[in-house]
Amino acid sequence: MWSHRLVAGLLIPLSMAAPARAGEWRGGGKLLLATGVTTIEGAAGGGLATWALIAGNETRNGIGGSAHVTQVQLDDFGLTTFGAAIGAFDRIEVSYARQRFDTRAAGATLGLGRGFAFSQDIYGAKLRLVGDAVYDQDRILPQIAVGVQHKRGNRDGLVRALGAKSASGTDFYLAATKVLLDRSLVVDATVRMTKANQTGLLGFGGDRHGGYRAQFEGSAGMLVSRRLLLGAEYRTRPDNLGFAKEDDAFDLFAAWAVTRNVAVTAAYADLGSIATVSGQRGLYLSLQTSF
Numbered sequence: 388m389w390s391h392r393l394v395a396g397l398l399i400p401l402s403m404a405a406p407a408r409a410g411e412w413r414g415g416g417k418l419l420l421a422t423g424v425t426t427i428e429g430a431a432g433g434g435l436a437t438w439a440l441i442a443g444n445e446t447r448n449g450i451g452g453s454a455h456v457t458q459v460q461l462d463d464f465g466l467t468t469f470g471a472a473i474g475a476f477d478r479i480e481v482s483y484a485r486q487r488f489d490t491r492a493a494g495a496t497l498g499l500g501r502g503f504a505f506s507q508d509i510y511g512a513k514l515r516l517v518g519d520a521v522y523d524q525d526r527i528l529p530q531i532a533v534g535v536q537h538k539r540g541n542r543d544g545l546v547r548a549l550g551a552k553s554a555s556g557t558d559f560y561l562a563a564t565k566v567l568l569d570r571s572l573v574v575d576a577t578v579r580m581t582k583a584n585q586t587g588l589l590g591f592g593g594d595r596h597g598g599y600r601a602q603f604e605g606s607a608g609m610l611v612s613r614r615l616l617l618g619a620e621y622r623t624r625p626d627n628l629g630f631a632k633e634d635d636a637f638d639l640f641a642a643w644a645v646t647r648n649v650a651v652t653a654a655y656a657d658l659g660s661i662a663t664v665s666g667q668r669g670l671y672l673s674l675q676t677s678f
Contacts, residue, residue: 416446419644420616421521421566422474423573423606424652425455425675428509428536428586429470429484432562434638434654434671435622436604438575439532439562441515442482443474444647444677450475453677461669463493464661470509480534482511488588493664499545505588507540507554513562520566520573529565536560538587550628551590552597556582560604573616577604584627585661593627600625608642616642634659638671650675 422431422440431453432438443451452473459466470484487506494503513534520530540546540554547554562577580599582591592598602625608618621637640654654671661667 416449417444417477418521419613419647420573420610420642420650422453422677424642424650424673425453425457425470425472427457427459427466427468427484427486428511428538429455429468429472429482430511430513430534430536431472431474431480431482432575432577433606433608433618433620434640434652434656434673435620435636436575436606437513437534437560437562437577437579438606439513439515439518439530439564439577440520441474441477441480441513441532442472442677443480445474445477447477451678453675455673455675457671457673459656459658459669459671461656461658461661461667463491463664464667465489465491472511478515480511480513482509482513484509484511486586486588488585490662493662497662497664505540505542505546507538507587509536509538509587511536520564521568524568529563531561531563534560534562538583538591540587540590542590546584546590549589550594550630551584552582552592554590556587556591558583558587562604571610573606573608573610573618575604575606578602579604581625582627583625584633585624589628589631589662594629596625596627608640614644616640618642631663632660640671648676648678650677 426432430437431442445451454471456469468486472482495501515532518530536558543554558581560579564575606620638654638656642652652673656671
């Protein structure tokens with residue numbers, strides 16, 4: 388079976404990767420795409436869903452990291468995000484991302500002005516609790532991590548006028564990720580406690596709901612080769628604001644490891660209704676470098 392040949396090919400780098408001394412910097416010992424890519428909020432994962440995996444190519448004996456730039460072009464809006472993450476000893480991840488949401492021509496229709504933009508800074512931290520998504524092939528237990536993302540927006544007065552409680556807020560999540568080498572699959576399920584409207588770009592809380600609500604993020608991907616991962620993601624989102632319905636989001640993606648240090652992800656994304664404008668679909672494109 389092709390899947391068994393693929394598994395053998397994937398396992399070769401593991402057996403060849405000599406262990407490093409604690410704290411030693413190396414070229415990276417993880418499998419290609421074994422940390423996923425980078426989410427729009429800066430953490431290691433898919434495009435929409437945060438995974439339990441730790442950023443960077445290094446194993447438990449080193450320190451690695453990644454940097455990314457992502458562009459999402461929807462029918463009426465555009466989102467740009469860039470940032471970086473550091474992974475230490477395959478245990479701890481810290482990340483930063485900057486998001487800019489461009490209302491383009493829709494800004495004039497909404498009364499904000501053409502090209503009006505919302506921005507936010509996202510500071511994240513993630514801790515792997517138990518499990519190893521790749522090495523624990525003989526165990527059902529997935530890799531499990533907890534994380535936090537603090538988000539600070541730049542339009543406090545405006546988002547409050549729209550019904551939000553604040554332009555700043557903090558998300559908490561629990562993620563479980565498993566790589567099934569014998570089936571060439573990567574699966575993830577994440578529960579996020581959040582008040583965020585449109586990931587926080589339209590503030591936190593609202594006139595319909597003000598407190599934390601549990602939301603789901605899920606990913607499933609197939610490694611069709613050592614360098615190519617195809618899959619889909621789904622993310623539920625709270626519907627806090629009375630003036631604008633917020634829909635769940637999903638995407639269909641392809642992540643290609645160009646080299647060990649460079650990956651490109653392309654996706655078709657459907658984000659539903661945004662700020663009263665429905666049917667927001669388009670192209671997601673992300674470039675990531677890692678070490």
